[in-house]
Amino acid sequence: MGMQGDFFQLLKEQGYQFGSPVAAAAGMEVPTATTILALKYRDGVLIAGDRRATAGNMVMYDRTDKVLEIDRHSVMAIAGVPATAYEMVRVLEHSFKYYRRTQLQELSFEGKLRAVSKLLKENVPAALAGTGAVVPVFAGYDHEQESAKIYFYDILGAEFEAVEYAVSGSGSPTIRGILHYVNTWGPQPLATLPEEQATIQALRLLSSAAEFDSATGGVNRELNLYPVVKLIKASGVQTIPDADLKRLHESEVLRGR
């Protein structure tokens, strides 16, 4: 008998295997590239990601959703192998629900963080084999501390709390520098930005990433494709509608047109 309310244990008892390593075929490219970012703003955390999935030089898909709601108060943004990442999100989603429904209380924020790193640890063999590496950013609202928090992970499952922002994916080196610059010498620190200003920053950052990283998708106005931007506040997770992103993109991101 394992821990009470542990859904992952229940799955394993039923023969479920997560992250079993499969040796990568020589020269095989797995789709991994992306840009995701999370930053603290005045009312909580903003978490955003582009929508491109690539395999080598090929663009596989331009409508991927990499910013996934796990429950009403937590979101995981994923960079890495989508198959593993989506499976992780599914396991987490069911684990949190199962815990809440069996134990009649919400899993604590720390408990949720532990669940993420436990899954990543289970996934180490697959990550090292090159077929299942996932580098997520997890953000959620901690009701006990009454603040929204950001955590990022390495592929081995180590967890780090981000004080101001976190980035992941192939486009992240580009925007990491920008984030540091804006946050330190910009007109005001990111943590004091109101909602709309934070959203504008996210759009600009993702556009910059797309400018320098071929594996990050930018805005495609023709197809009406915008990044996914979500806000995490005490009241829960909220997705910014495309119409708002379009308006902000046209007025604040595009120049001289």
Add this chain to the structure above:
Amino acid sequence: MYEEPYRWIEAVGNRRQYLDEQFAKGSPVVALAYADGILMLTVSRGTPKLYEIYDRIALGGMGHPADLEKLRFSLLEMAHVEGFNRSPSDVTGARLMKYGLAPTIKQAFEEIYKAPFIAKILLAELGVKPDRDLFLSINYDGNFEESRGWAALGATASVQGRMRRYVESQPAVAQAQLAQAVELALCTWAVGSLAQAVSESTAAESSSTQVSEEKTEGNGSSLPDKAALLAHVRQTVGEKSLECVLLERRAPGSAKYRALRPEELGRLLPPAVSAPATT
């Protein structure tokens, strides 16, 4: 001694009598579909009796807390493994009832050397559209039935019959707002609770006339009026706590279940119940 068929039937009969007695002091459960979803209501003392099973499925129970807990866990396990391995939309109340609950409960009831489950369970399932809302209730012997619009658990079939008569005599709440549905649910609960109190006291006086008494209970005596029912609720709520949960069709996210907080429920109660107690 139970090898003989007659003995076995006798033993099962004894079991029914024993089980019926176990529920006499339980609190009825009422579930109703209203304009924005489904509401489930009961009055409980100590342990809660209404639970979340899955995204669109709620459970209400009568009986022994330990038995309810055991059955609830098996449902949760089945629903979540199924929802993960297949998809959340494959987790349905009907399958949970037919494959999860009914065989287990029936087997425990008929294995006369072992203890039966002292439990009656009501599952409410929120459909994607209102006409797909479904209610499933199961008795301690494994018999289950489906219904639309509303459902209730009561100590005996005659109590449930009385609750049915009351709901059918009232204006429908399928299109009504929450407060109106809460009022009907409260009154229906009170009908059940009063009927149980009556049959319990008469049963105590003379257990031999139980059959004829049940008959009059089911058809004859008229139903109390709303004021009397609400007065009974008010009296009971003073010492026990009112429990009310919702499955809300328009709730954001996949999980539609929500327990009403006491202050929220307080605002929905009819004035005859919520007014500050004077006694």
